[in-house]
Amino acid sequence: MIIQIIYSILIALGVLVGGFLWQTTLSGINRKIIGRYQKRYGPKFYQQFRDIFKLMSKRGITHGWVYSFGVVMALGGVAATVMFMPVGNIVPFAGIDNFFIYVYLFAVGMLGMAMSAAGSGNPLAGIGVMRALTQMVAYEVPFMIVILAMIFGHKTSSVSELASIQQTAGFLSWNLVKMPIGTVVGFICLLGMLGKKPFETYIAPAELASGPMVEYGGKQLGMLMIMHELMTFMEVALFVNLFLGGAAPFPGTEGTVWGTITSLAIFIIKYFVVYELAALISNALGRFKIDQVVKYFYRVPISLAIIQAMIVVFLRWGV
8 A cells, every 4th residue: 555655656746747847848849939930030949947947046035934935835736736637548646636636736826826926015916916816717617617517427527537538439539529619618718727818917028027926036936937837737738638538558558668658649749739729829819908808708618618518418418
């Protein structure tokens, strides 16, 4: 029993470190892609690592223990959430990777960030936190409606089981095909989670000077950059598992090292496509105002989410 627990913890730490390295590398690649998209050369693909390491080597100011502790709380909450994430056929904590675990642990990180930013005393940070929490309430409602319908239809709330259910008949068993309206809602909500345009309301560099991040520098900013990369990994990986079937190993390679490698490769490809699609859409759109964000989510995505839930519950389509 103890050996199994230690093994699960080591796997979870591997997912945490691997997820950070992959997403940070992808962030650098994305900066290069967006640079070319905007007819610029763009930075080196490893620039994101250099920025983080440089910030972690510097001293940071403090505005009191709430400000400093909130950063640690935010990073710890998001890191704990990532450690439960199934990646391919690697499931760190099989049987307890309940969807609601992610909801609760993710809230710890968000509350830590809000507490720290509010403790800085900067009014722009306070406005940014207020917008971030408002936007979270807006996109969480339609997203939760779709996921609850999915859980109702498949009779499980385990993320790894929801992914494996979609691997029974290849592409046709993905929720992308069986719940297309819900997938559209999930992707729109993913843009809101990532803070991508048109939902870049709480960062808004030209308006709020990066909002909650405005007072941070040195180690604190470096830790928040790590938190951002981990948060992005968690959100995109969750979308891949819930709507694109995660990633199964090639037939005949189950339970082998080659099977693990192939499932990771498939997962990475799906992840890359979803993340880059979100980034390209973001760079082609303008930014909503915060009231427009709330009105939009409570009109379009929530209406589509209710339609998808009714289809699943009453017509039993998509399950």
